[in-house]
Amino acid sequence: MSFTFIHAADIHLDSPLRGLEKYEGAPVERIRNATRDAFKNLVDVAIDKKVSFLVIAGDLYDGDWKDYYTGLFFVSQMSRLQKEKINVYLIRGNHDAQSLITKELKLPDNVIEFSVDQPTTKINDELKVAFHGQGFRSRSVTDNLAKAYPQKVDGYFNIGLLHTSATGREGHESYAPCSIDDLREKGYDYWALGHIHLREVLHDNNPVILFSGNIQGRHIREPGQKGCTVVQVKDGQVDSYEHYSLDVLRWEVCEVDASTIDTVDDLIEATREQLVQSYQQAEGRFLAVRIRIMGSSNVHQELVVEKDHVINNLRSMAIEVGYGDVWIEKVKIETSRQIDLDELKEQHTPVASILEYLDAVTGEEETLELLLEEFKDLQNALPYELKNAEDGFDFTDTTLMKSRLDEVEDLILHYLTTKVGGETS
Incomplete structure (x- = not known):
């Protein structure tokens, strides 16, 4: 059996993008809708590639809904997939644990959610795929959930869905910890992991074990490309898997060495060169940039005294470089005097x-x-x-x-x- 599927995680629908300094010309509306637009991109890719199914490894939501609009938006996107006969298999993570979400909507029939009480198996006989997963009942799950997952179903392509910190990752709480050996011993073909927002391949074959990362960076600590993983299965085995970018706003850190710079004008020009390169690499996306000016420099005192003047000239330059699509998230002046x-x-x-x-x-x-x-x-x-x-x-x-x-x-x-x-x- 051959088919294509998508592994996504950490959608964080309607999560606010944090740490952004507001000033005239900032793309407020586009920023506010970033997680929704990235999720629409995910559904678009699923439809365009005619995938057989989509798996979401936790944290679909960012917490309890403020109103029903978040849920209604999700239902509308699932209905698009239902029309194309694409099923969605999902588990709850620490942000959308059962105990956190107080509002519920009936989901379309193509959305299959796993129990939060124990690992369960869902079978797709047509594709010969067995899905194994367990969601989070509460926000803090410290048990090794993977230990209780069932062994593989013989004759089927086996996928495990797990929201986990694995062996621990900096900047992430330790939830449902497990080792690579814990996952390998189940005999599955693919482990779709969630919780860690940086894409990472833990095991590249037999089985493939990876974090797909989140689909939209939410702050400066989540820079670079964000998206999903598209997996090709041929003759019952993983043939290939690749990252697809979905983000609509990209975060980058621009580090400027001021140690050989003698004037503020030269500093702004050096920053411009880096921003032009970053904007080109963003391929038309909004770019939120933190500028770090570093080094022992002749312009140190002027940067301190004329800080507002320098920052606003950098902002003005960024607007020009990106035709309004480059936004300076923050300027950090970390120079020292010579x-x-x-x-x-x-x-x-x-x-x-x-x-x-x-x-x-x-x-x-x-x-x-x-x-x-x-x-x-x-x-x-x-x-x-x-x-x-x-x-x-x-x-x-x-x-x-x-x-x-x-x-x-x-x-x-x-x-x-x-x-x-x-x-x-």
Whole structure:
């Protein structure tokens, strides 16, 4: 028997894309609908390739529905597949565990869901395929579910659906942990795994074991291509499997080395070159980019002092590069100064005296505590967004005060030092 099927996971329908700075020109509507549009792409691929069935290895939803629209959207897409006689086999994961979803809709007959109480087997006699799976009853499942899965059904192509952290992956909770040997000993032909959002092949043949990854990146920690895996089966064995991109908005990190850059204009041009390349690789998708500017650089002080000016010029440039389809998610300035402070302090200039005073203050906890007391009223008056942003103001912690004093040094060096005949004065 020969056929084609799709393995997808971690759809997270209607999950908000997080960590995005809002500014004029941001593609708000396209971002809000990103997970739905990616899911439509999944259904399109299934129909275009005339697949025999689709398996979804957990986390179809991102949690309990705010309203019934999320469920109605899923039903509408399943009806498209039902019209093409394409069945869908799915399990629940930690985000759409039975205990989390309080609203339910009757699903089309082509959608087959596995029990959350124990592993069960669904048989497709026409294709000679046996599906084995168990969903999550509650969000936190720490048992090795794979141990209880049944052995293969002889004479059938056997597929296991499992939402698992496997042997553990950074950035993911340890749910339904298992080893590759646990999976191999069942004798299945293919294991469709979910939960890990980065595509990864754990075993490439006899059986094929892989995480298909999520179909749409939701934040900057999920960069690059996202999609599903299309599997070709010939004569009862996996013949090939390949990734198909489904994402409509792609996340990328653009790292710019500023160590050899002398002006902000040159920095923006260097960033432009990287963005042009990333935009071309995105193949027409929206691109959400985090820019990291790094290195010991001559423009460090200017980047600190003129931060808003630099960031908004980078945003303007990105809009131009992508014709409105490149969005700067965030700009992280992580440069350091090239000026030798010890050399400056030895010159006995007014600037040197100020720098020495700041050094002294930084080392005196009592003085810092007095400064915090002076700033108490200012801290209370700060707007919420300034106090709670990732790099927000906080005058209640001496550690953060010390880091702010570093910025004061940069301000002084920018405004009070000049280059005269190659010498700093």
